[in-house]
Amino acid sequence: MRRLSFAEAIRECLFQEMERDPSVIVYGIGVPDFKGIFGTTVGLGEKFGPQRCFDTPLSEDIMTGFALGAALKGLRPVHIHIRTDFLLLAMNQLVNMISCHNYMTGGHTPVPIVIRAIIGRGWGQGAQHSKSLFNYFTHIPGLKVVAPATPRDGKGLLAAAIRDNNPVVFLEHRWLHWIEDDVPEESYETPIGVAQTLREGSDLTIVATSWMVIEAVHAAKILAGVGINVEVIDPRTLAPMDMAPIIASVKKTGRLLIADYDWLNSGLSAEIAADVGVACFGRLKQPIERVGFAPTPCPTVRTLENHFYPNAETIVRMAEKMLQRAPMDLSGVDFFSHERRFRGPL
Amino acid sequence: MANTHNERLKRLIYQTLLIRRIEERVIELYPSDKIQSPVHLSIGQEPVAVGLCEPMTARDVLFTTYRGHAYYVAKGGKLPELMAELYGRKGGVSGGKAGSMHLAAPEVGMMGSSAVVASTIPHAVGAALAAKVRGDKQAIITIFGDGAIEEGVYHESLNFASLHKLPVLFVCENNALAVHTPLRERQAFDIVTHAKAYNINTTVIEDGNDLIKIADTSAKLLESLRSGGGPEWLMIKTYRYKEHVGPGDDFDSGYRSRAEMEKWLATDPLYRWADLVKEMEADVKSEIDRAVAFAEASPAPGLADLLTDVE
Numbered sequence: 001m002r003r004l005s006f007a008e009a010i011r012e013c014l015f016q017e018m019e020r021d022p023s024v025i026v027y028g029i030g031v032p033d034f035k036g037i038f039g040t041t042v043g044l045g046e047k048f049g050p051q052r053c054f055d056t057p058l059s060e061d062i063m064t065g066f067a068l069g070a071a072l073k074g075l076r077p078v079h080i081h082i083r084t085d086f087l088l089l090a091m092n093q094l095v096n097m098i099s100c101h102n103y104m105t106g107g108h109t110p111v112p113i114v115i116r117a118i119i120g121r122g123w124g125q126g127a128q129h130s131k132s133l134f135n136y137f138t139h140i141p142g143l144k145v146v147a148p149a150t151p152r153d154g155k156g157l158l159a160a161a162i163r164d165n166n167p168v169v170f171l172e173h174r175w176l177h178w179i180e181d182d183v184p185e186e187s188y189e190t191p192i193g194v195a196q197t198l199r200e201g202s203d204l205t206i207v208a209t210s211w212m213v214i215e216a217v218h219a220a221k222i223l224a225g226v227g228i229n230v231e232v233i234d235p236r237t238l239a240p241m242d243m244a245p246i247i248a249s250v251k252k253t254g255r256l257l258i259a260d261y262d263w264l265n266s267g268l269s270a271e272i273a274a275d276v277g278v279a280c281f282g283r284l285k286q287p288i289e290r291v292g293f294a295p296t297p298c299p300t301v302r303t304l305e306n307h308f309y310p311n312a313e314t315i316v317r318m319a320e321k322m323l324q325r326a327p328m329d330l331s332g333v334d335f336f337s338h339e340r341r342f343r344g345p346l
Numbered sequence: 347m348a349n350t351h352n353e354r355l356k357r358l359i360y361q362t363l364l365i366r367r368i369e370e371r372v373i374e375l376y377p378s379d380k381i382q383s384p385v386h387l388s389i390g391q392e393p394v395a396v397g398l399c400e401p402m403t404a405r406d407v408l409f410t411t412y413r414g415h416a417y418y419v420a421k422g423g424k425l426p427e428l429m430a431e432l433y434g435r436k437g438g439v440s441g442g443k444a445g446s447m448h449l450a451a452p453e454v455g456m457m458g459s460s461a462v463v464a465s466t467i468p469h470a471v472g473a474a475l476a477a478k479v480r481g482d483k484q485a486i487i488t489i490f491g492d493g494a495i496e497e498g499v500y501h502e503s504l505n506f507a508s509l510h511k512l513p514v515l516f517v518c519e520n521n522a523l524a525v526h527t528p529l530r531e532r533q534a535f536d537i538v539t540h541a542k543a544y545n546i547n548t549t550v551i552e553d554g555n556d557l558i559k560i561a562d563t564s565a566k567l568l569e570s571l572r573s574g575g576g577p578e579w580l581m582i583k584t585y586r587y588k589e590h591v592g593p594g595d596d597f598d599s600g601y602r603s604r605a606e607m608e609k610w611l612a613t614d615p616l617y618r619w620a621d622l623v624k625e626m627e628a629d630v631k632s633e634i635d636r637a638v639a640f641a642e643a644s645p646a647p648g649l650a651d652l653l654t655d656v657e
């Protein structure tokens with residue numbers, strides 16, 4: 001099988017979906033330009049023409065409501081935002097209109113819309129260009145929320161999102177774009193709402209979201225070196241969350257660590273903890289623990305970012321604490337290879 | 347008379363040169379990764395900031411955008427603190443929490459800058475109401491690009507400011523580009539006619555390199571605000587020489603041509619007054635060297651700093 005980067009996998013999916021279904025349109029600020037949203041939309045405008053792939057004015061509010069109108073008249077809009085922070089300008093349309101439209105009409109009018117947005121850390125992006133906002137979307141009934149962490153899932157989940165008759169918010173961490181993986185060439189769907197166990201283990205269950213999946217796998221390898229066997233679960237879909245494998249895993253390990261790529265307060269991690277607390281009451285050997293962003297706005301400078309964002313080291317330390325192990329010497333381990341790789345200005 | 351004119355022009359040129367050379371230093375430093383955050387350079391657009399800010403006092407307050415280095419300097423922000431902020435050091439204006447995109451120096455009336463386009467426009471409207479309520483004879487200025495005009499909040503801000511006759515100057519820094527998309531591909535209306543429809547006086551400056559004209563216009567409009575006049579609206583046409591974000595050139599990327607820039611170079615004050623510039627280079631350089639040295643010597647913030655400034 002070929003290896004593709006996450007960005008190439010997303011781009012291939014958009015080409016295949018637009019080819020397969022003439023009702024798919026793809027738009028957003030900067031979508032047809034030469035940089036093409038981290039390379040994920042490059043060439044779409046040339047291939048499918050300006051009616052099906054277009055740039056927009058700086059008008060997130062209208063372009064979101066516009067998606068609802070277009071969907072009601074038979075199109076399948078894919079609206080792309082280069083930062084998830086810009087979606088905050090679209091929340092009225094997303095939350096008051098799109099999420100509940102089908103419900104309000106008694107199920108007569110499905111709205112197949114995909115909102116793709118880039119989340120997370122880049123190059124000193126600061127407080128306004130770095131959010132995840134998972135819980136903003138997962139909180140709302142009627143929205144599906146997907147956050148793939150591998151190229152293969154990226155391609156398959158985007159296809160599933162585009163073919164889904166409900167609004168789907170598709171969140172991708174910008175550093176994922178360079179991660180490579182075997183990706184099937186033909187078009188395929190990865191089902192929405194199905195988690196994946198990336199690593200089996202008996203000592204501790206880690207549920208990780210988006211970029212934290214990469215960090216959790218790294219941490220699991222380090223922990224394996226000292227005989228700690230960690231099970232890593234990537235929910236892939238954040239809403240609806242596939243709780244069954246998580247609950248089964250915690251029943252086996254008796255310990256749960258949630259590594260969320262977001263703030264903890266009132267976050268998705270609290271929701272997972274609550275569900276597991278109910279389902280695994282009496283089976284937990286240890287209180288559930290969580291790691292996530294520091295409880296501050298995101299600072300710009302890297303030295304502070306390194307404290308703000310959790311990483312594999314944060315996970316290793318928390319796992320050691322949960323298993324009453326003495327902290328191991330991590331001085332030889334590189335935890336910041338991705339931080340160094342991503343260079344400005346974007 | 348000729349002499350005072352000369353002195354004034356010299357001051358304006360000096361400021362323009364200072365900003366240009368600071369940003370060129372940023373370009374020079376960028377490959378070293380000492381500045382680890384996006385930079386939106388104003389190279390080519392500095393005369394707009396310098397002219398506008400000339401008649402402002404520290405009491406006049408200004409809200410601007412992520413393309414804010416020029417405004418920070420022109421409004422009187424300190425250079426060493428700017429450089430240390432770009433370096434992400436404790437000695438920076440915001441201790442590294444802001445970086446390039448969120449510069450603020452409230453002690454000189456530079457209230458803040460945002461990376462979410464158009465989002466500081468309503469802040470100026472609110473500040474203008476505060477000035478009116480408190481009876482402060484001050485002007486409030488908001489700077490935004492031509493792209494910001496496409497956001498709903500811009501329209502809502504013009505309406506409210508006009509309805510309540512608030513002392514705010516709306517300034518559109520029109521470089522006819524939003525990232526890589528030219529204005530004509532984004533807007534179906536005439537910006538000036540549209541602003542007039544809100545019953546706001548409009549002024550247009552076609553040559554954003556005309557320092558004196560910009561400064562004189564700014565002085566007149568600010569005086570009107572300070573003496574109780576309602577909102578004013580000013581559009582200044584200008585041109586960005588560098589890529590939208592980052593230190594590079596981007597004339598090969600297909601969305602614009604070098605010829606476009608060359609038209610603007612013809613009136614660029616730093617070329618037009620090359621003799622004056624030559625005399626000033628040494629002073630400008632040593633001012634920047636001092637700022638860079640301050641940044642280099644300033645310590646990096648740590649974990650304790652992360653948790654301050656938020657409850």
Ligand SMILES: Cc1ncc(C[n+]2csc(CCOP(=O)(O)OP(=O)(O)O)c2C)c(N)n1
Nearest residue numbers: 086413461462463491492493494523524525
């Ligand atoms: C609400 C919002 N949408 C999109 C963006 C992405 N973006 C950053 S700058 C920019 C262009 C802004 O153009 P303009 O207002 O003309 O300012 P200029 O960069 O030309 O100075 C865009 C689209 C953003 N920062 N905020």
Ligand SMILES: [Mg+2]
Nearest residue numbers: 491492521523
């Ligand atoms: Mg512009």
